[in-house]
Amino acid sequence: MTTHSLLLLPGDGIGPEIMASAGEVIDWFNRRAGGKLFTTETDLVGGAAYDAHGAAISEETMQKALAADAVLFGAVGGPKWDDVPYDVRPEAGLLRLRKDLQLFANLRPAICYAALADASSLKKELVEGLDILIVRELTGGVYFGEPKEIRDLGNGQKRAVDTQVYDTFEIERIARVAFDLARTRRNKVTSSEKRNVMKSGVLWKEVVERVREADYPDVELEHMLADNCGMQLVRRPKQFDVIVCDNLFGDMLSDVAAMLTGSLGMLPSASLGAPDPTTGRRKALYEPVHGSAPDITGTGRANPIAMIASFAMALRYSFGLVEEADLLDKAIATALDSGARTADIAPDGADTVGTEEMTAAIIAAL
Amino acid sequence: MTTHSLLLLPGDGIGPEIMASAGEVIDWFNRRAGGKLFTTETDLVGGAAYDAHGAAISEETMQKALAADAVLFGAVGGPKWDDVPYDVRPEAGLLRLRKDLQLFANLRPAICYAALADASSLKKELVEGLDILIVRELTGGVYFGEPKEIRDLGNGQKRAVDTQVYDTFEIERIARVAFDLARTRRNKVTSSEKRNVMKSGVLWKEVVERVREADYPDVELEHMLADNCGMQLVRRPKQFDVIVCDNLFGDMLSDVAAMLTGSLGMLPSASLGAPDPTTGRRKALYEPVHGSAPDITGTGRANPIAMIASFAMALRYSFGLVEEADLLDKAIATALDSGARTADIAPDGADTVGTEEMTAAIIAAL
Ligand SMILES: CC(C)[C@H](C(=O)O)[C@@H](O)C(=O)O
Numbered sequence A, B: 001m002t003t004h005s006l007l008l009l010p011g012d013g014i015g016p017e018i019m020a021s022a023g024e025v026i027d028w029f030n031r032r033a034g035g036k037l038f039t040t041e042t043d044l045v046g047g048a049a050y051d052a053h054g055a056a057i058s059e060e061t062m063q064k065a066l067a068a069d070a071v072l073f074g075a076v077g078g079p080k081w082d083d084v085p086y087d088v089r090p091e092a093g094l095l096r097l098r099k100d101l102q103l104f105a106n107l108r109p110a111i112c113y114a115a116l117a118d119a120s121s122l123k124k125e126l127v128e129g130l131d132i133l134i135v136r137e138l139t140g141g142v143y144f145g146e147p148k149e150i151r152d153l154g155n156g157q158k159r160a161v162d163t164q165v166y167d168t169f170e171i172e173r174i175a176r177v178a179f180d181l182a183r184t185r186r187n188k189v190t191s192s193e194k195r196n197v198m199k200s201g202v203l204w205k206e207v208v209e210r211v212r213e214a215d216y217p218d219v220e221l222e223h224m225l226a227d228n229c230g231m232q233l234v235r236r237p238k239q240f241d242v243i244v245c246d247n248l249f250g251d252m253l254s255d256v257a258a259m260l261t262g263s264l265g266m267l268p269s270a271s272l273g274a275p276d277p278t279t280g281r282r283k284a285l286y287e288p289v290h291g292s293a294p295d296i297t298g299t300g301r302a303n304p305i306a307m308i309a310s311f312a313m314a315l316r317y318s319f320g321l322v323e324e325a326d327l328l329d330k331a332i333a334t335a336l337d338s339g340a341r342t343a344d345i346a347p348d349g350a351d352t353v354g355t356e357e358m359t360a361a362i363i364a365a366l
């Protein structure tokens, strides 16, 4: 049996609670395999790492992340660390992982689970059956461009600068990921940028178009300004299949799309690197789309589904364990069909279950 | 009688059609005043100006804009000009007006007209009575920062760069506008940025907080990350009163907010400069939030309400004609209450009116 190594980084807030749920699911798959299909190690990231080491991720943890077959990540941040210095704020741990592991492709499905179409703030008919995949560039753009600084100009004035930078190759490789994935779905890519005000948008459109013409003429491609894309997501979300965009627009658009589904607490994401030229393996990190939810931390009410579904994505994308991934996704759907609802997805006044019961319901369905 | 000079810049697409409607309303107010309360001059901008002069706005038109008491702007752009050079693309005309007139404060109300609560893609109870004001910084940020360029790196690679820049004074003055307006409303400001990844977000939060502490301790202030703000707009839009944010986040968030209302074709906006230290007058441009709608151009189906409501904002903010502004806003509501609906706001299968009938209905209500 091939053993796959997982680094678990629960992080802050509800992170540890939902990671415990993922841990139970991992244990179940190990028992089923009758051996060590997965080995896990747990470490600190975010505010928890800052409290322990004064950095949002330690060098030692970074080494473990680089060595692991995949990283499962919970969530980082919270009011406790609102005033820590910029370079060691909780998010810096996540950003460093993305950058140093070169996880340039962030896959964010926005799926409306049938059982939850009523939970959306959108009218049911607009979101029922919704299945969008946002492919977000994750290691470039304004997140990492230099200069990124605050200068003191004297006389009480400061100047803050962030730099949006994209090179051709960065756009090319994320475009390929989007086109490849579109071929496994409804064969349509919407490329979103602000070419009417940003030079990076001009280059973005040019490169995406060139990649399509050269290698994906069979995939439908449309270009949509990012502001309009935000609008269209609200207006008629089912018009989309795959949306490809830069790091910052991807951040905004994927959050809007996730919220539309009424299933925010359910949505996983995968961040992938390039396949290794010799082994074909790619570095990968899997995390829920939702955040650390300080408001419900410690109450046992967090929805573990996004975290568990993130592990399902790891099964699929990192380990090629497609049958296992399908099994787990189906168990989640079964638990929902049986009526189990955490507070975030329950209709007003309905009975709710906590993190542990939801986890138990999924494991029972496995 | 004081005469107010208006420069009308209809622009492209449906721009000229809806500007004709505004023209009729202006004529009505002149007749009512029994004289030249308003003088108007009409000129080219956007693709129309490019076709005529090879620039998105001519120097002569810029001079007229600088001299006018207020500018009414229609919309610019369309597929015809998709491939014109970047510096003379239609949007460049609008951006130059904003920059050279120093219109740093963009006010974008997102209001759900009672008669239209059903037209939203959100559930009715979430948007009924919605009244948000987005205060967007309009002359700074990534829209104008330098460098903004595409460099050729050789070996087939290009590098595109855009620069987000904010100085203390730019954040300070837009924060003041937001706090002042909040005092005339529900007294709450949400300041939105990405301080967890952008230095401009760090400075933004710092300055907004300082302005509040010094001069607006009575106004409630909350800070919300821009991605979360996009989510919260979809989830529970009525939690907001005034949202203040930078140029790019304002572009995205105001479009999402506008679409939520179901009233996109109805929403006006005002772009204001600083009051002149001696005369107290501020440069101003008024425009609909919606775009040039090339798909319905020439069909006579465009909704003129956003354009007419933009003139109502001019009455209020540029000319202090509050009674007239109220009268016009009420006439719009009356026309809607009487059942007049252009296609964009009509329920499926319902009777619709065209641009001219809607304009006539509003003038009849005046
Ligand atoms: C936590 C934060 C740095 C992060 C981002 O902005 O990328 C988050 O919002 C996300 O979308 O994963």
Ligand SMILES: CC(C)[C@H](C(=O)O)[C@@H](O)C(=O)O
Residues within 6 Å of the ligand: A196, A197, A227, B091, B094, B095, B251
């Ligand atoms: C036309 C375009 C340049 C403009 C912008 O991005 O500001 C528009 O989207 C707007 O919001 O007014």
